[in-house]
Amino acid sequence: MKRILFPTDFSDVATNAFVHALEFAKQVKGELILLHTFEIPVYDSQVFPENFAIIYNSLELAKFEMFKDEIPKLRQIAAARKLDDIVINHRLMDGDLVYNMKKAIKEDKIDFVVMGTSGIAGWNAFFLGTNTDAVISGVEVPILCVPVESKFNKVKxxxxxxxxxxxxxxxxxxxxxxxxxxxxxxxxxxxxxxxxxxxxxxxxxxxxxxxxxxxxxxxxxxxxxxxxxxxxxxxxxxDILAMIAYKRSFFESLFSPSFTKKLTKDIAIPVLIMHEQ
Incomplete structure (x- = not known):
């Protein structure tokens, strides 16, 4: 069974991509691993010596409660599409998203990643941001990037x-x-x-x-x-555009604002990023 990592922040962007992840899991006979990451603010223990542990524990608890509340909503989406037989597991991790993605891919033996991107800003952040080069060079599994404007249709x-x-x-x-x-x-x-x-x-x-x-x-x-x-x-x-992740300069050119505006607004389709081996 294929294992599909689905990073989510439970936003509308992620929820839209979740439908694609469900349908993709159905096609490849895979299971989903939902990854939610969060970063706890850094506090100076010298400033809050007595409440230091309490602050961190309360923040972690709040993140866990939110995570616990959001999971049933995703399961309702799966049930509504008659895809509730797909196995869904969960990971809640503290820290940087890119670092945690790599860790989860290695530990859970992930075969694919499906994730949402929020329009032009999302594409630029994913392909051109400071973390992007690390994603492209450090993640060796295919990544299906789903623009928020892309509604699921049968892939022909x-x-x-x-x-x-x-x-x-x-x-x-x-x-x-x-x-x-x-x-x-x-x-x-x-x-x-x-x-x-x-x-x-x-x-x-x-x-x-x-x-x-x-x-x-x-x-x-x-x-x-x-x-x-x-x-x-x-x-x-x-219906899906598959591209190989060449040099970073290629993506800097390809996913310029003018190009991504047309790609996400006029032609809203997922992009499957393959990696050179």
Whole structure:
């Protein structure tokens, strides 16, 4: 059984992503591990020598009570979608979200992460923030990022951007495994610029290797890579966009405010981040 980590702060953003996490768990026959993290403010024990322990204990208790109150609401969502048979476990952890995600992934042997992002600010914080580089470089499992504007629909087509590298082929096979469980097809996009070093022979090799699979390859000549990806998502009816986490500079360029505004407002779909191995 696949294990899916779902970080949540019980916000509307997270609740929307929870529906995607439930449906994803159903498709891959997985279980959910709900992770809620909190950071207790640092107090000077010299200033509050007598009440120091009481302050911390009361804060931890308040977080636990909130956590305990919110869990039944999520279970009600699962029941309403007739998905209450999905196994759901919980982790309440003190400390930094990124650190705790990594710890939970290692200790619970996580296969996937599903998490919500709050519009443009959320995308930028996740991909471009100070913690982002640590997430991209330190988390080796696929991460399904769900914009708050993205409502769940049955996944019929998964888009996959590639540069026809051998390591891309390995990640494509992972996405193909997911697609088969969802009974979905894959459309691969390569944006061929003037600086492209991919040969026609390489493209043909890929097409032959995957000819028995539900995979379609598209090579679009264009110098505007980001705009071509948007057109690909829009006009090819992509339900999930799978991308490999290349260098950080790639994400800094790709998830600029102008791009993410179009992606989250005009084309509100989840993005599946795969990691180079």
């Amino acid at each position: 087509t998964i888009g996959f951007t590639t540069r026809y590298r051998e390591k891309d082929k390995k990640e494509l096979r992972k996405v193909l495994t997911i697609a088969k469980k969802m009974n979905a097809q894959i459309k691969c996009l390569y944006v061929k610029t003037q600086n492209s070093d991919v040969t026609d022979a390489t493209i043909k090799e890929w097409e032959n290797e995957f000819k028995e699979e539900q995979v379609q390859f598209l090579v679009l000549p264009c110098e505007e890579v980001k705009e071509t990806i948007l057109d690909f998502v829009l006009y090819k009816d992509i």
